[in-house]
Amino acid sequence: MLTTLKIYRYDPENGGAPHYDTFTLEAQPTDRVLDLLERVRDDHDGTLAFRRSCAHGVCGSDAMRINGRNYLACKVLVKDLGTTEITIEPLLGLPVKKDLVVDMGPFFDHYREVMPYLVNDEEPPEGKERLQTPAERELFDDTTKCILCAACTTSCPVFWANGNYQGPAAIVNAHRFIFDSRDRAAEPRLAVLARQTGVWSCRTAFNCTEACPRDIKVTQAIAEVKRALVRRKPSARR
Amino acid sequence: MTQKHSFDVIVVGGGGAGLMAALFASQTAKTAVLSKLHPVRSHTGAAQGGIGAALGNLEEDHWEWHAYDTVKGSDYLGDQDAIEFMCQEAIRAVYDLEHFGLPFSRTPDGRIAQRPFGGHTNNATGKPVRRSCYAADRTGHMILQTLYQQCVRRETIFFDEFYVLDLLLENGAVAGVVALELATGELHLFQAKAVIFATGGHGRMWEITSNAYAYTGDGVAVTLRRGIPAEDMEFFQFHPTGIYKLGILITEAVRGEGGVLINDKGERFMEHYAPHIKDLASRDVVSRALHLEMQAGRGIGGQRYVYLDVRPETVNHYAALDGRTRPDGSPYRVTAEEIQAKIPDIIDFCRTYLGVDPVKEPMPVQPTAHYAMGGIPTDINGRVVGDERGTVVPGLYAAGECACVSVHGANRLGTNSLVDLIVFGKAAGQDAARYAAGAGFQPLPADAEDFARQQLEHLRHGAGTERPAEIRREMQRLMFEQVGVFRTQEGLEQAVRQLQDLRARCRQVRVSDQGRAYNYELVNTWELGNLLDLALVTAESALARRESRGAHAREDFPRRDDENWLRHTLARLEGDRVTLSYKPVTITRYQPRERTY
Ligand SMILES: Cc1cc2nc3c(=O)[nH]c(=O)nc-3n(C[C@H](O)[C@H](O)[C@H](O)COP(=O)(O)OP(=O)(O)OC[C@H]3O[C@@H](n4cnc5c(N)ncnc54)[C@H](O)[C@@H]3O)c2cc1C
Numbered sequence: 001m002l003t004t005l006k007i008y009r010y011d012p013e014n015g016g017a018p019h020y021d022t023f024t025l026e027a028q029p030t031d032r033v034l035d036l037l038e039r040v041r042d043d044h045d046g047t048l049a050f051r052r053s054c055a056h057g058v059c060g061s062d063a064m065r066i067n068g069r070n071y072l073a074c075k076v077l078v079k080d081l082g083t084t085e086i087t088i089e090p091l092l093g094l095p096v097k098k099d100l101v102v103d104m105g106p107f108f109d110h111y112r113e114v115m116p117y118l119v120n121d122e123e124p125p126e127g128k129e130r131l132q133t134p135a136e137r138e139l140f141d142d143t144t145k146c147i148l149c150a151a152c153t154t155s156c157p158v159f160w161a162n163g164n165y166q167g168p169a170a171i172v173n174a175h176r177f178i179f180d181s182r183d184r185a186a187e188p189r190l191a192v193l194a195r196q197t198g199v200w201s202c203r204t205a206f207n208c209t210e211a212c213p214r215d216i217k218v219t220q221a222i223a224e225v226k227r228a229l230v231r232r233k234p235s236a237r238r
Numbered sequence: 239m240t241q242k243h244s245f246d247v248i249v250v251g252g253g254g255a256g257l258m259a260a261l262f263a264s265q266t267a268k269t270a271v272l273s274k275l276h277p278v279r280s281h282t283g284a285a286q287g288g289i290g291a292a293l294g295n296l297e298e299d300h301w302e303w304h305a306y307d308t309v310k311g312s313d314y315l316g317d318q319d320a321i322e323f324m325c326q327e328a329i330r331a332v333y334d335l336e337h338f339g340l341p342f343s344r345t346p347d348g349r350i351a352q353r354p355f356g357g358h359t360n361n362a363t364g365k366p367v368r369r370s371c372y373a374a375d376r377t378g379h380m381i382l383q384t385l386y387q388q389c390v391r392r393e394t395i396f397f398d399e400f401y402v403l404d405l406l407l408e409n410g411a412v413a414g415v416v417a418l419e420l421a422t423g424e425l426h427l428f429q430a431k432a433v434i435f436a437t438g439g440h441g442r443m444w445e446i447t448s449n450a451y452a453y454t455g456d457g458v459a460v461t462l463r464r465g466i467p468a469e470d471m472e473f474f475q476f477h478p479t480g481i482y483k484l485g486i487l488i489t490e491a492v493r494g495e496g497g498v499l500i501n502d503k504g505e506r507f508m509e510h511y512a513p514h515i516k517d518l519a520s521r522d523v524v525s526r527a528l529h530l531e532m533q534a535g536r537g538i539g540g541q542r543y544v545y546l547d548v549r550p551e552t553v554n555h556y557a558a559l560d561g562r563t564r565p566d567g568s569p570y571r572v573t574a575e576e577i578q579a580k581i582p583d584i585i586d587f588c589r590t591y592l593g594v595d596p597v598k599e600p601m602p603v604q605p606t607a608h609y610a611m612g613g614i615p616t617d618i619n620g621r622v623v624g625d626e627r628g629t630v631v632p633g634l635y636a637a638g639e640c641a642c643v644s645v646h647g648a649n650r651l652g653t654n655s656l657v658d659l660i661v662f663g664k665a666a667g668q669d670a671a672r673y674a675a676g677a678g679f680q681p682l683p684a685d686a687e688d689f690a691r692q693q694l695e696h697l698r699h700g701a702g703t704e705r706p707a708e709i710r711r712e713m714q715r716l717m718f719e720q721v722g723v724f725r726t727q728e729g730l731e732q733a734v735r736q737l738q739d740l741r742a743r744c745r746q747v748r749v750s751d752q753g754r755a756y757n758y759e760l761v762n763t764w765e766l767g768n769l770l771d772l773a774l775v776t777a778e779s780a781l782a783r784r785e786s787r788g789a790h791a792r793e794d795f796p797r798r799d800d801e802n803w804l805r806h807t808l809a810r811l812e813g814d815r816v817t818l819s820y821k822p823v824t825i826t827r828y829q830p831r832e833r834t835y
Binding site for chain 1: 275278279280281283284329330332333336337338339341342343344345346347348349350373374376379380383388390391421450451452484486583586587590591706707749750753754756757758759
C-alpha cells in the first residue's frame with residue numbers, strides 16, 4: 001500500500017530552519033517503521049540521519065515520535081498505526097542534533113545522578129553467589145527491563161516544562177536498585193530522589209507507562225519509590 | 239584539525255567484551271573506551287538464553303564436562319587449552335557478575351537458576367544438563383547493563399559514537415587508532431600503548447540474520463587491512479530458529495524449556511537427526527536438519543520454514559514421551575503461565591512482529607545467520623597472534639565475538655559466547671594493562687591519519703555510478719545462497735567471482751551526504767566495504783576447506799577429514815588477493831571422535 005512519510009528535517013550545517021520532507025513509498029502492513037526509514041535513506045535521500053542498531057526493540061537506539069507518540073521505530077509496524085500517513089519527529093525535550101538524532105547527554109546525566117549501580121561493600125561469599133529468593137528478585141524484576149531509550153522521559157510533560165526534572169527513566173533505574181535486597185545504598189539514592197527535581201515533580205500523567213516499549217509499569221515504579229520516601233526514617237530526612 | 243589524545247590502553251567497543259576489558263584495564267592503566275554506538279546499544283544486550291557455567295546449582299555438573307561438550311560442539315577444531323581455561327574460569331566469571339549486581343533468575347533456595355541448552359550434557363548419561371545461568375530471556379541485556387553500571391560507578395572514560403577507522407602500527411607494535419567522531423565528522427588520533435578490539439560480529443553480510451545493523455566486522459576488517467590474518471572465517475554459525483523472513487532470534491532456551499521443531503507432516507523431525515538429545519542438538523546439526531526438511535518439501539506448506547512449538551500441550555506431550563523429569567524427580571509438566579514467565583521477551587517479539595502468541599500457536603522459523611566463530615587470532619590472554627608460528631603483535635589485543643581464541647572452533651555452543659566475553663574480556667584487559675605498564679609509546683608518524691582521511695575523501699568524491707544499498711543487497715543475497723548452511727565448490731567459486739565484482743563496484747560509490755555531522759550514509763558505506771572484505775575472505779576460506787566440519791558443510795565433501803583438515807585457517811588480504819595458510823589445533827585430552835548427538 002502507498003504510504004506517506006512526513007519526516008522532520010534539521011541540518012545544523014546548512015543553517016537552515018527545521019522543516020518536513022515528504023516521501024511516498026510502497027509499504028507492507030507488517031513493515032516496521034524502521035524498515036521504511038531505511039528505505040528512505042537507501043533509495044530516496046541518503047542524508048537522512050537517525051540512529052538504529054538491533055532492529056527488534058532491545059537496544060533502544062531508535063526511540064522517536066511517530067504520529068505524535070513515542071515508539072521505537074523498530075517495534076511499531078505500519079499496521080499498528082492504523083493509517084498510511086506517518087509523521088516522524090525527534091524526541092521532544094532533548095536538543096536536536098540532526099534530523100531524528102537528539103543529544104542524549106542530558107538524559108544520561110539524570111541517569112547517573114541516581115547512582116545506577118549496585119552498592120554493597122560487604123565481602124561477597126568467596127566463590128559463591130549472594131543469595132536472593134525469587135520473591136525478593138520479583139520486587140524489582142520489572143524495572144530491570146529498562147533499555148534507556150528515553151521514550152518515557154521524553155513523553156513526560158513535566159520534563160518538557162523543566163529539563164532539570166530527573167524524569168521517569170532515572171527513577172526507574174533508581175527503583176531497580178532500591179528494591180534489590182543485595183543493595184546497601186537506598187538511603188543516598190532516596191535523598192537524591194527527594195530533591196525538588198526528583199520524584200515529587202511527577203504529576204502521574206501516565207504518558208511514560210504508555211510510551212515504554214518494554215511495557216515497564218513506570219508509573220507504578222514511581223509510586224513505589226514515593227512510598228519508600230514516605231516510609232523513610234525521619235532521622236534520615238533532611 | 240585532527241584532535242590528539244593519549245591513553246595507555248584503548249578499548250574499541252563497548253559491548254560485553256569491551257566493558258569487561260575496560261573495567262579490568264582501568265584498575266591500573268589510563269584507559270578509554272571508543273564505541274561507535276553508545277555502549278548500552280551494543281549487541282550483547284540482545285543475548286537471550288544465558289551464560290554457561292558448571293555451577294551445579296540444580297544437578298551434578300563439572301567444568302570438565304562443560305569443556306568436553308565445548309570441544310565436541312566445536313567439532314574438535316577448538317583449541318583445548320583455551321577451552322579448559324574458559325570453562326574453569328566461567329564459574330568465577332558468573333559469580334563476579336552476580337557480585338557486580340546482575341539480577342539472575344533464582345532457584346527456590348536463592349541461588350542462580352540454570353537451564354538446559356543445546357549441546358550441554360551430563361557426560362555420564364549423555365542427557366541434557368542444566369548449565370545455562372540466566373536472567374529470564376534477557377541475560378545479555380542484564381550483562382550489558384550491569385557492566386555499564388559498574389563503569390559508571392568507577393567513572394570509566396568513554397568516547398561514545400566514535401567510529402574507529404584504522405589501527406596504527408609502528409616498528410611492528412601498536413601505536414594507536416584513528417577514529418571519526420560521528421557528531422562532528424572530525425578525525426581523532428588516539429595514541430596508545432595497547433589497543434583491545436572488541437567490536438563484535440559480522441552477520442550483516444547475510445540476508446537473513448539475527449544480527450544488529452552494527453554487525454559489520456569492523457575490527458576484523460581494520461586489522462586485516464593492517465596485515466593481521468583472520469582465523470577460521472569459513473565457520474559462521476546459522477542459528478536454526480530465526481523468525482521467518484525477519485531473522486530475529488528465538489532463543490534455544492525455548493527448546494530448553496521443552497519446545498520442539500515440527501515439520502509439515504506434524505513430525506518432530508529432530509528424532510531422525512539426533513536421536514539422543516533431539517531438539518537440543520548443536521546448532522549446526524539442527525540448522526542442517528531444517529534445511530534438509532525444507533529441501534525435501536517438508537517445510538510448512540512447502541515454504542522455507544518449519545514450526546517451533548512451545549504450546550504447553552505440545553511440550554507436555556513430548557516431555558512425557560522423553561520421560562523428562564524435574565530436579566526433584568517429578569514428571570516435567572508446564573503451564574502457559576510458566577512458559578510466559580520464562581521467555582517473556584520471546585513472546586513479546588512474536589506478538590509484535592508476527593501477531594502470534596507462542597503459548598497458543600507455533601512460531602514459523604528458519605535458519606538465521608548468527609555468530610562468527612572466526613575472527614582476529616588471539617591467545618588465552620587476548621594477545622593477537624600475527625602468524626602461524628604464534629608471534630604476538632606487541633600491544634594488540636582482541637576479545638569477544640571479533641576474536642578467535644579459538645574456543646568455539648567450527649561451531650559454538652549456545653551460552654558460550656557470553657562466557658567468552660567475560661572470561662577473555664577480563665584476561666585481555668588485565669594483560670593489556672600489564673603490558674602498558676612496561677612499555678613506552680610508539681612514535682606516531684606525521685601522516686598517521688592520512689589513510690583514513692583519503693578513504694573518506696574517496697567516498698565523498700567517488701565517480702558516483704554505484705549505489706551502496708544495491709551492492710549491499712546483492713552481497714547479502716549471494717552470501718545467503720552460496721555461502722550459507724550448505725556449500726559447494728561451484729557455488730563458492732561463483733561467490734568469490736561476484737564478490738570481487740561487488741568490491742570493484744563499491745569503489746565507484748559516491749555518498750550523497752556531503753555534510754559532517756552524523757553522516758550515517760558515509761559510515762554505512764564504509765561498513766559495506768568492511769563487510770565485502772570479510773565476505774571475500776569467508777568465501778575463499780570456505781572454498782579451500784574441502785571437508786565438512788561444524789558449521790562448514792560442503793555438499794561435495796560431506797565428511798570431516800581430520801587427516802588433512804584438523805587445522806585452523808589463517809587468511810590474509812592484500813588488495814584483491816586472499817592468501818591462506820594453516821596452523822595446528824591444540825589438543826590436550828580429548829582426541830577427535832565421530833560427533834553424534
Ligand atoms: C539475538 C542474539 C541472541 C544471543 N544469545 C546469546 C546467548 O544466549 N548466550 C550467548 O552466549 N551468546 C548469545 N549471543 C551471542 C552474543 O550475544 C554475542 O556474541 C556477544 O554479545 C558479542 O559481544 P561483544 O562484546 O563481542 O560485541 P558487542 O556487544 O556487539 O559489542 C561490540 C561493540 O563494538 C563497537 N564497535 C564496533 N565497531 C566499531 C568501530 N568501528 N569503532 C568503534 N566501536 C565499534 C560497538 O559500538 C559495540 O559497542 C546472541 C546473539 C544474538 C544476536
